[in-house]
Amino acid sequence: MREVSVIGVGMVPFAKYREKTLAEIGWPAVKAAIEDAGVEKRDIEAAYCGSALGGMMSGQRVLKQLGITGLPITNVENACSSSSSAFRQAYIAVAAGVYDMVLVLGVEKLTKFGGGTLPLEKEDFEVTHGLVMPALYGMRARRYMHDYGLTKEQLAQVAVKAHKHGAKNEDAQYRNEVTVEEVMEAREIAEPFTLLHCCPSGDGAAAVVIASAEKARQYTTKPVRVACSEVNSGKYVTGFRDMTTPEITVRGAKQAYEEAHIGPEDVDVAEVHDAFTIAELLYYEALGFCNKGDAAKLLEDGETSIGGRIPVNPSGGLLSKGHPIGATGAAQIVEVVRQLRGQAGNRQVDGAKVALTHCTGGGISGFDHGACSIHMFSV
Amino acid sequence: MAQSAEEMHEQPLLAGDAVRVETDGGAKLVGIVCGDCEAKVFPPVPVCPECMSENVSEIELSDQGSLYTWSVVHVAPKNWKVPYTAGYVDLPEGVRVFAHIVGADSDKLEMDMPMFLTTAVLGQDEAGPVESYAFTPVAK
Numbered sequence: 478m479r480e481v482s483v484i485g486v487g488m489v490p491f492a493k494y495r496e497k498t499l500a501e502i503g504w505p506a507v508k509a510a511i512e513d514a515g516v517e518k519r520d521i522e523a524a525y526c527g528s529a530l531g532g533m534m535s536g537q538r539v540l541k542q543l544g545i546t547g548l549p550i551t552n553v554e555n556a557c558s559s560s561s562s563a564f565r566q567a568y569i570a571v572a573a574g575v576y577d578m579v580l581v582l583g584v585e586k587l588t589k590f591g592g593g594t595l596p597l598e599k600e601d602f603e604v605t606h607g608l609v610m611p612a613l614y615g616m617r618a619r620r621y622m623h624d625y626g627l628t629k630e631q632l633a634q635v636a637v638k639a640h641k642h643g644a645k646n647e648d649a650q651y652r653n654e655v656t657v658e659e660v661m662e663a664r665e666i667a668e669p670f671t672l673l674h675c676c677p678s679g680d681g682a683a684a685v686v687i688a689s690a691e692k693a694r695q696y697t698t699k700p701v702r703v704a705c706s707e708v709n710s711g712k713y714v715t716g717f718r719d720m721t722t723p724e725i726t727v728r729g730a731k732q733a734y735e736e737a738h739i740g741p742e743d744v745d746v747a748e749v750h751d752a753f754t755i756a757e758l759l760y761y762e763a764l765g766f767c768n769k770g771d772a773a774k775l776l777e778d779g780e781t782s783i784g785g786r787i788p789v790n791p792s793g794g795l796l797s798k799g800h801p802i803g804a805t806g807a808a809q810i811v812e813v814v815r816q817l818r819g820q821a822g823n824r825q826v827d828g829a830k831v832a833l834t835h836c837t838g839g840g841i842s843g844f845d846h847g848a849c850s851i852h853m854f855s856v
Numbered sequence: 857m858a859q860s861a862e863e864m865h866e867q868p869l870l871a872g873d874a875v876r877v878e879t880d881g882g883a884k885l886v887g888i889v890c891g892d893c894e895a896k897v898f899p900p901v902p903v904c905p906e907c908m909s910e911n912v913s914e915i916e917l918s919d920q921g922s923l924y925t926w927s928v929v930h931v932a933p934k935n936w937k938v939p940y941t942a943g944y945v946d947l948p949e950g951v952r953v954f955a956h957i958v959g960a961d962s963d964k965l966e967m968d969m970p971m972f973l974t975t976a977v978l979g980q981d982e983a984g985p986v987e988s989y990a991f992t993p994v995a996k
Binding site (some may be wrong): 605606608609616617620666668669716718 | 896897905906925926929930939942944952954962978979988
């Protein structure tokens with residue numbers, strides 16, 4: 478397998494673009510990534526588009542706006558991991574030598590559903606009985622609070638940290654700081670969560686241009702190396718499972734670290750899937766940033782804030798930057814590439830050399846999660 | 857004279873094959889046991905997810921279990937009556953069942969407390985009230 482580099486990134490600010498079509502939301506991200514890479518659109522040999530709810534031919538609908546057509550376009554659906562899974566497919570194609578330069582796109586328009594909780598697959602038994610994503614994470618939170626003594630105040634601190642970071646990100650949907658009291662007093666969604674414990678619904682797009690390392694050197698002296706690329710599906714369990722341990726992330730992280738020959742202690746910055754406050758704490762543990770049960774302490778000690786030992790979600794994460802689900806994986810990659818290039822402005826993690834992105838999702842009966850994707854990057 | 861099961865439940869219960877209505881109007885949860893690897897699964901499926909055997913047969917599951925976790929849901933699709941409490945109940949067969957928790961204030965719920973099977977109207981759709989199985993705390 479050949480070495481692969483990221484040479485261009487771009488995104489549109491996550492927001493509610495009710496008046497725009499999916500194609501109108503998507504093309505500026507693609508154009509920005511191509512311009513950032515300094516390549517011509519004819520240099521792009523193939524494209525992979527991740528979207529969970531964008532409908533048929535999301536990639537073609539976006540790319541025709543820029544006349545990027547006639548090339549192989551593959552649309553990838555993997556719930557919240559859609560564009561990170563698309564990135565994985567693109568990576569494999571370049572690493573295997575099939576293509577030298579490929580575009581990855583993530584795009585989503587959730588405002589078309591008019592608000593409320595994310596629409597889930599109605600064939601699923603638990604969904605037919607009233608399972609919604611906030612309840613699923615809320616049940617995880619409740620069990621974790623019981624088993625590890627986590628308090629509601631500590632849980633609220635995750636949202637406080639997310640918004641503190643997001644306030645520095647011009648691509649974030651919410652750029653306001655919040656207090657623990659504001660988090661705890663917001664309207665209730667699914668206990669123990671109030672609105673500010675939950676990622677917002679919204680729209681957005683992000684794009685990445687990757688190339689073989691050899692090709693990348695023609696365009697940049699500072700390529701960002703893809704250190705590993707990993708996608709897993711959850712293990713279906715008919716019986717009891719420990720909901721305080723996200724098994725798919727634990728398993729995926731082990732594989733990712735082995736593939737990259739990098740350990741959790743080497744990671745300088747991470748973007749993780751904080752769809753709800755509890756999720757970020759579970760992933761600190763699953764990704765090996767701290768031991769089981771120590772996540773709240775890691776947060777309280779400031780270790781996961783910008784300036785700490787392992788800053789997590791400097792972009793604001795899903796809670797503050799927003800979560801147009803199919804676009805999230807690509808947007809995480811946009812953020813860490815900016816961090817590794819030293820282009821993250823006033824939210825820059827100083828001296829970041831190794832970055833990790835983690836994107837997981839899909840509420841289906843019997844799974845911790847349906848899909849999970851972990852990528853690592855280095856300079 | 858006692859009402860028949862059909863009269864007591866205006867619509868078929870939401871859970872379909874996963875719940876069996878008794879002549880007294882009570883309900884039983886139905887799962888499958890695999891004739892080859894003995895895996896037990898809820899709701900019923902035609903093929904065993906452990907060993908792919910289609911030699912599966914229906915079994916009635918226990919009425920009693922323990923509450924693994926729960927959440928009080930305030931925002932949900934419009935057919936549900938909010939707020940409602942949703943939880944996972946672990947049955948002695950080694951099967952975990954997602955269910956609405958009824959008949960108790962949520963602040964009275966406790967981790968791992970014993971629960972008992974019941975039925976309840978959980979919401980409303982175009983055809984009328986939505987009714988299904990649910991769990992309720994065992995009276996102390």
